[in-house]
Amino acid sequence: MPILCSLFALAAPAAHAQKKPTVTQELERLQAEGVDPAAIGTYRATYTDARARVKRLTGARKVELGGVVTDLEGMAARRQLTASRLPSLFLTLQRNVEWWTTQRLLSSGERVGFGGSELVFQHYPGHGIQIQWLGTFGKLNGYWSGGKRFDARASSLLDEIKGLAAERAGGLAWEYLFPFDGQQPPWVSSLAQGTGLQAMARSATRLNRQADVFPVALAGLGIFKTEPPAGVRIPSGTGAHYLQYSGLPKFKVANGFIQSLNGLFDLAQLTGDPTAQSLFEDGDRAGRAEIATFDTGAWSLYSRGAPVTKESDLGYHKLLRDFLTQLCKRTTAVEYCAAEQHFSEYLATPPTLQSLTSTITARKAGNVRFKLDKISRVTLRITKGGKQIAVLSPGVLYRGTKSVRWTAPKESGDYDVTISATDLNNNAATTTGVITVKKRG
Template sequence: MGSLVFRRALLTAIAFSLLAPASGSAGPAADARAIRAGLTSAVADGRLDPADAYRYRIDVRRCREVLKLLRYSRFSNLAAVLHVVARHAPRFNRRRVLALFGMLELNTEYLAVHPMPASGTDIRDDEGVVYRATWSHGLQFHPLGNFAALNADLTAGNDERAEALARALVARAVGPSGTSRWEYYFSFGGGRPPWTSGMAQAAAAQALARASVRYGDLALLGAAGRAYRAVADGLVMQLSTGPWVRLYSFNRLVVLNAQLQTVLSVANYAALADDSRAAAFAVRLRRAATDLFPRFDTRYWSRYSLGRESPLRYHLYVIDLLRKLALRTGEASWTHRADRFDRYTTEPPLLAPGSPVRTLYPIPADGHRDVAPIRFWLSKMSSVTLSVAGDEQSYRLTGGWHTLIWRPGRQSPGTYTPTVRAVDLAENRGSAALQPVMIRLDREPPVVRASVARRTLTWRSVDEGTPWLRLRVRLWRPGVFKLVRLGIHPLSGSLRLPLPRGRWTAKLVAFDSSGNRTAVPLGVVPAP
């Protein structure tokens, strides 16, 4: 017994020493070494059968051979999947490797003969398991996509396919005793894999309960219960209004559609499984959604999460969920919310002008009042085009106050009225005229007051068209004239005059940035 324990410990140490690639190595070769080491360790620890490990080593070898034949996107995406598997090598166990190597097999076979599909495309394997095209990550095992597919198969009456998929998904569940979780294995939104989703777990509970009823399979009902407990026991956060589902296990993003879908999924599971605790939990989730709902309504559009407006597809998704809640609960308030959100899809974006724009003096370009900060309010997320004097600028803006900068350059003096056009996510259009912008040429000399005390010159100036003055002092006495150049200075200030010896009659000459000048007599300097 002692020698067996020693042998397992030795194999584990050797395997994990291989998990870190040698200095300078990277890419598929290093990932393949890490995977093989992880398989060796899992076998040594009893987490994996040797026969399964042998088969998975063949998968790795086949992937490496296919990679040699691929280029560009197909190569990078298959290599990314191999890397995802390698990242999880220290956590290999019977269930996790089924998901990971099933994903590797599917990607190897698919990308060997097909281009990488568009992001969001679902590809299914022989068991019906869904792998979703994910930008730069290949075709990834996708729990929410899988349970949506299971529900769709059940609804369509594809019983053979649905039963096979249900069993395949149960086999891929991981988690501590009493719960079943389906993991996402790729990095997303700042979260480190593996991560889970409360919304996906609730969908799992509901779909597996449906399958259990359809096929009279209590094992599937047990899996549904474990999926639900994973939500209730660890994938909710407590807000002031009550429990809120974690869409992503790695953050506390408060997402409306996730909460509404989870309410429906958990309530449906509870009814199918006759689970009174789940039913009570669904009620608490629904009340939390009711109390927080006003914060998701901007009065012009919906918010996806607190502080962020919904993309169109999520806005429409929420409308659908609200109508389902109205049907399930019989509460008219959900219908009213759905109708209001639906109305937002037909209302044009509203625009309102902001504060007046100060007169511009763009010539010369001296950094002072050369550009116009054009401020306006927008009711909801839209594509916005600002037009001024034939110039157009386009932006994608959210609802709220915005300031856009117009640079007139050498535009002729005059008054210009900016207009702004907006097209919202549902293609509704709105427009408005904004505060006029006046452009002037500065032809007025600066108003300057100046005096000299001993050798200190002090000046104050008013000139709305310039940010600075170029100062000179003219000195003269009988038969002698001198010019002292003082350089550029702010509109007001003081400095010590660099006067030559003797007494002089002085005059300050101030030029603004447009070349306008003012002369101010200073009297005799230095003063007696």
Template structure:
């Protein structure tokens, strides 16, 4: 499929206003269709007639294939077709968005017609292409931009695969969309309550790293130009962009459709990408965007550290094992970048500008917070949970009661209440940090033992026990005749 040349895409920076849900009048939306929108763009001279015909044929062929499918395959392709149709009806057909839109349609049509059903979350590439795709059950195959630019960074790190790196980045830029006054790598499917098209600060930040590194390695300033254009979403508030202004600076969202959801691993990686671009391109706009985000991360990062594990998002959602390690790694990356800045500044003193500069260089942020937090998160991986059985000392037989306990980190917890060798209660569940209450109704009086065993997500185990006295059941009052 023909793609917009990289230079033309980067040079043509158009602000795109994304209409919120319900902004398109119902009557106007009902009149729009894939065919009519393609015709509109063709008549306006913004879409080549041959390309419009190819897109129109691709949509017709996909609908024809859908009629031949059943069950699970039918559901996946139907969702992809539905996303394309919704984009047309919602007035979201713009020339730069169409290459990715119709490539997604064509990949899904071919896959669901003949290929094996992939596992949920499975990633793949196609012959002749280096773009990474992922299967999202209920939404079909979709471009995975984070995986694509993660692959680009891996190719850069491999040092010897420069031709593949160039091919991948050129292919990716041909699928970028004009958005937020620049270019963006959009996700074109429904995800976790968000409707397409949406963007991710995490994925775009990873793209900034890959593009900036490639510009230096390949000695090709087109990639700096592309990265500079990709800064748009970091300047723009949601839903077009990911910038949320704060008193300290700015938080960069992981999902442009979820303004209240602050995910710390995605925010940290966005800063790593901004830092790479600002440093490698010596770009003042990149430096300003990084500084605003770094000031905010410095303010909010301590709130994502429970003292025993990391939080994934606020309020209070602990990371799973993979996200805990991912955040640790992203923080290590930020630590290394800022430590390098301190060393290059020549002062050796974090938070100060080098002496003798004219004009004075900006202060270098102290990397200690990020280095120390990464070290603590590493220690969490080998530290046992801390358990305390809080209460009660007594319960009464045949009456509803509860045992309470606290754990300092997310774990799979088993609570056992036993009378001698007889187990009267056993409950197992994954529980977060904090205080928990498990209901119990003992049948018999006597001495009991409460045991709590917690195995954290990294496999570290701890146990705690407490004595429990069960008093005789209260006697029913005698009836008076």
């Protein structure tokens, strides 16, 4: 018994030491470290109110607001609440309280706004509405391109953006505060931040606000100097690739990287900052070498590396082409200009199909095989003597050698197969082949 007692005595402090901090405890810690007590009181009240409302809500509203509370509590448990993150964290929480207690239900990915604010929020099922930084920065770019009639709204949005920057990677960043594709918050994106630096520099120049905006934008270069997970920089050849997702260090997304280069280029040109120019040049060396690896010869790849290498859908293919058009104009680099030309041509080029020999035993399932050079919707029609025997519709298939299962009928012999493919831009092609159905042994 004395031995057991001593073991329990040792275990108790260890268990206590492993207890994770709560939101309330983290707010108390931050107040002790110097955060304004009035602000801490407001944050604490928002959190208490949100928890109480979750208990009273039902259905989807409970799930959505509860998800935001859980995300906040997870960050607190990981000791990720910092003074500079508090404004964005608790603004997000407050907006979710407002939305899910008074407004309509939302579809996945739907974007919304609030009166008196220019920020863009987007619905992520299970995580409520979140600040969509790419959408917000895109809105600021839209105000810049829309002319002086949007200057007042652009200035207001600049103020909101400045107030929600978090300290990260030795600088400032605009963070996403919810889990996404296996990443835990807070994470950052080269696509969003590169677009943000571009939009801030453009708008500051038009509004004559260089003095207060340029330092904030240049502080946003920190993530481009820093490896993940704090930053987005990974080595690539003699240069650097900038990750779309800081929490996925082996996942290269073409459109995000190319647009981050456009953003860095514009920031460097507008500010004359040597660090911005150097970071652009690092990315440019990698971009020129990498872009051909995203060209399949018939379509573009959306991503390469883990967790998945896959072709672009139509929207991402056009987006990458458009980002390359902009980068081609900025740099006149043959690598970007050639890729842009290829990706434009692929929009009008039908898929290429090749039927492969297939042999299937009567009354058994087997594979009908063929090759496809680009992502397409595929249909197979099997006939014998002009009579239709089966129609197989596997749906949208990625490029490569494909196998579609078919259960052969009892009659042996040769069956004709017509394989039709329509790519994502509605270019169509067909090919024919023969399936040999052999007698059962």
